[in-house]
Each structure stands twice: as C-alpha cells, then as structure tokens.
Amino acid sequence: MGRSVQDSALSGISRRTVLKAGAAAAAFVTVPVAAPSILRAQTPAVKIGILQPVTGALAHDGDLGRVGAEMAINEINAAGGIKSLGGAKIEMVFGDARSTPEAGTQEVERMQAEGVCAIVGGFASPICLAASQAAARYDLPYLVDVGVSDQIMARGLTNTFRFSPGFGKVTQVALDNLTRINELAGKPAKTVVLVHEDGLFGSGLAKLLQAELPKRGFEILETIAHPTPARDMSNVALRIRSLNPDLVIPSNYYGEFVLLARTMQQQRIKPKGVYAVLGGAASNGRFVKEFPQAAQNVIDCNHWHDPKNPKALALRKAVEAQGKSFAYNVPLNYSNLLLLADAIERAGSADRKTIIEALNASTFAGHIMPYGPTKFVNGQNEGATPINTQIQGEDIKVIFPETFAESKANYPAA
C-alpha cells in the first residue's frame, strides 16, 4: 500500500511500471484521442489524468465525461492557469478505461508513469473501485466523478475523494423527496409497483425501496424483475395494468427503461407518476429527443447541475451546440476539475501529498452542482445530493427541492 512519495512526481517508478505503461500505451495507440497541446510556457505544465470509458459499453457516458473535463481545463487555462504556480497551464493526460476495471487500472499505471499529479473520472463503480485502488499505491489523488457504489468510499483510502453522492444517500433523498412531492400534491399516491432489472444495480435498489417505502406509507403491490437485455415489456406492462398502481418506480438501464416507457404508453397505462431512482434514461437528453411522448412527465432522482447557476446553463448550451445530448456526466466532471484546480492553487504545488491535504481542507463553492460549499469527510463530500428532474415538453426541468426548482412538478400526471 501507500509508500511515501518524494517531492518529485516521478519518483516511485519502477522498471515494471514503465514496461506496463508501455504496454498500456501501445494498446492505446489505436484509440483516437485529442493530443494535449504542448505548451512552451515559462512554468512547467501541471499534468492531470482524465480517466473515462470512451470505448466499449459505457462509451456514451465516457464521452460526455471527457467533454466536461476538457471544457473545465480550457476555461482554467484561458483564465491564466494555476496562478500560485506562476500561471502554469493544466495539461490533460487522457486515459480510455475501455469500459473495464482492468483497462482502467492499466491507464492509471500509464498516467502515473507520465507524472500526473491527480486523476479525475472513472464513471462506473467497478472502474472507480479498481482505478482508485491502483492510484492509492502511489498516493495519487483520485477524484471519483460518478461511481455511486458506497464500497468505493468505505475502504479508508486516503487518496480517494468523491464529490458527488453515493448510492445510499441517493436512495435516501429519493425517498424523502418522493414523500414530500406526494404530500405537497395532497397524497394522491398510495400504491406502488417496483420494476427492476434483475442484476446487481436493480435488485439492490429494489431491496432498499422494499424496506423503506412501507415506512413512508406506500403500499408495494408487486415487485417485478426483468432480465437485461429484455426483449419485450408487454408482460410487465400487462401486470402493471392489472394492478393499476398510483406510482411506478423503475430501476433499469437505458434500453429497458425506454422499452418499458414505450410499452406503457402503447398499452395506455397512465399512472399518477413514474418515479425513477438513478434512472437509466429518465434524465438523458437522448430519451427526450427520441421518444418525447413516452418520456413525458417521467420524474428522476439523479445527479444534476444547479439550474440557477448561469455557468451551468452556459455549459449545457455549449455541449448541445456540439450536437451532443446533455447528461449529468458533463457538469460532474467539469465541477471536479474546478475543485481540483482550486486545491492545486491553494497547495501552491503539484506535490501529491500537498494536494491531498488541500482537498481535505477544501471549502470550494465555485462548482455548478446544487451542493453548497465542499466539505470532505473521509473523502466523501458531505453536501453532495441528488435532485429531482422531470421531463416536461422537450426539456428536462428540475422540480425539487424548491430552492433549485425551475418549474412545478407535473404531479399527479394523470
């Protein structure tokens, strides 16, 4: 585990690391990545590793994560770089995690060999788990961008920080908000049907919901599991129709979520609300664009930017101008980069230990998430919270909590 790191960021490189990094780099050659601009500035550039799965199953998310990180780096550099380091520019060292934990680990080794002073990203929980563990060997600060598994923060790794909320927190807030939204509308919903994919994510979430919903006065009529990939949601829709619940709470991946929403629309099933928790498609611009009818009024409790923050709105516009569909990966990575740059600025050094200390002492509030000032306790940002969005018309609007709401919840929807 953690060995002491000297002042030089390049210490601790063994021959094996270099060989591994070479292999990883060779494997990486086939992946087109924008080459970082080489700057011949007075001061050496500060290298930051950006780890995202831009190929493989998670490519869509990884691409958006990279966009968010790049935009923040460009912005910081345009504003004069890291001032306490004589205006040093940030240089991105990009690594493609290829949607697997193994590849993520290889890329961490390569970044370490290239002398990065911190790494941001990972996206998926398994990648974040493996990559942060690999970074811990070099005391290399690792900022998790999304990875919701609470296991990531439970290992006591001093190098690992998570700015966004974890699984437990998201579920808790989702239930609190649901109860509140329902109360505000005069408690129209009493009965619930849970629909979940039968893998780790869906089953785990369903279990939590099964335990918590009855405590809050909701009656669970049935819990319906389906495989991933699902070929057909007709039966699920038929069961929902025969049970006629007030609320449907789905936890599944993008494809199945879309299939369920479309089938419910076709079968003319109109519950009072569809309330997703970390929904696979419920706060994804693509779903809204492709199936506006099926997507109408779907509520999600998920990561989302602060809609009242002008910087966040400008970022969203810029991403959509590139022809990309916007999702939470962009503001999360963007904010993580700003948070890290602020820590380096205060550390006045690219030394890893000093950066870790600066992150631990961070009260950064210049991000675009609805969190307030940052406060890390054992690496987890205490103020991190998901918020509720609803698909209204052709847009995704924040509806809860009231402090951030852009529009009123369209609830009950039917």
Place this chain on the structure above:
Amino acid sequence: MYSPQIILEAALNGLMTGAVYALIALGLTLIYGVLHIINFAHGALLTCAMFAVWIAWAWLGLDPYLVIVPLVPLMFVLGYGLQRFVIGPASHGDDGNILLVTLGLSIVLENVLLAVFQSDTRTLDTDYSFQVVALGPLLLSFPRVIGLAVAVVVTGLLWLVLNRTDTGKAIRAVAKEKLGANLVGIDVPHVYAITFGLGCACLAVAAGLLMPTFYVNPRIGSAFVLVAFTVVVLGGMGSLPGALLGGLFIGVVESLCGLFLGDSLGQIGIFLIFIAVLLVRPTGLFGAKA
C-alpha cells in the same frame, strides 16, 4: 390471479413475439436442419441486418418495412458469399470445424459492429410503432400483428421454394444424399451457399419486422439465437411448418411463464417444454421419423 383478459392478452403477445422467433428459426432450420451446419453466427448476422435497417432509417429516412425489400437480396448475397468463400472452404466439411468457423465469424462480426457503432443501444421510431389494433377490449400492438402475418406468408413462400422449384429439389437432394447429388451433377457447394443465403434472407425479414418495436446493439442477436435453436429442434430438424408452429408455441409459453413467474424466469418454461417434447417425440413435433 389475473383476469382472463390479461391472460388472453399475454398469450396473444406471446403468439406475436413467437412469430419473429419463427422467422429467425426458419433461417436456422434451413441451415442447421437441412445442411447440418451449426451456425453460431446466426445471431450476429441478425444483428447486422438490424443495424442495416437502423442505418437505412437513420441516414436515409427509409421505413423499416420498406427496407426489407432491398435487404432480402443483400442478406442473401452476404449469406451466399460467407458460405461459399469463408465457412465452406475453412471447414473442409468437418462439423467440428464448421462450429468453430461460425463461432469465430460471430465474434468477428460482433466486434466489428462494436468498433463501428460502439455498444450504444439504438432505436428507431415510426408513426405506427405505438399503434394498437383494438380487438374488442384487447389492445394488440400493430407492428406485431404485421409480424405474425408476414411470418406466416414467408413460411408459405419458403415451403413453395423447397417443394415446388428445382432449387428446392436440389437442396433436399443434397440434404438427403450429398454424394449422390454430386454424382447426378448438382453443384453441391453452390446449393449449400444458396441455402445459407436463404437462411440469411429470412433474417432480413425478421430484422425489418423487429426494429419498429425493438432496439439494436452489437450483442442483441445472442438474445434471440438460443431460442431459435430450441425452436428448430422442437419443431423438427428441417421442417418449415415445425419452425413456424414451434416458434409460435415457444412465444406463448414464454409469455405465459413470464406473466406468472416473472420475466426473469419466463425462459424456464421454454426449456421445460422442450425437454418434455423431446422425451415424448425425440424427432421434434414435425421431424421425420428417423
């Protein structure tokens, strides 16, 4: 307990899903049942056809049902070429080799699609994707009703090709007695390739019928192919009516099991019925007596 209406609707849904199973199995029953080629690439080829339909819709704005018309000859040519120039020469007539070649082919196809399209799930939307045909109180999905009708028609056409044309006779001759067919002047590799082409052409029809209500990603074919193999064996090797009825039957079983046991367990019913039928009739429902 569900109301009779829900049960009936689930059974009809299953019937219509089964029609697409049947179409996929028709191609397989020709290749597997007639020529005894265990075609593991069948799923990957279906995925290719589904992507073709999606591309035609996304880039050219063509209706998925219309795309079937040009896609059938295209897939036929692709199948013909694969059998004639890849699977046939590489396997040297050894069943074990055929299995490995088609498995390798499926891995290559899947990964090429993955490299080109990444693993995003893609869907297409048509005006009729959500339309329903109201049969009294029942709401039936319009694209699925079409799927059922087309599956029956395609089965009929294939049956005519096999039983009423010279090509069909040649296919049956090669299936029965390869050496004899060769001796009377039938070009055996050509007949193999034609059969493979016909099997792939069925996939083109299935892809066009699936896309209005389904989605495509590079791995989607594998979700269908295992069921298709089961349908072929259940219906009887090489029997076209068997493939049709087997597909419909399996669709209904899967749907009803899904309704009562949950979708995760829906497929258990398929394999239980499959084992039961094979115990009673080892040749399948319509298989010729050994």
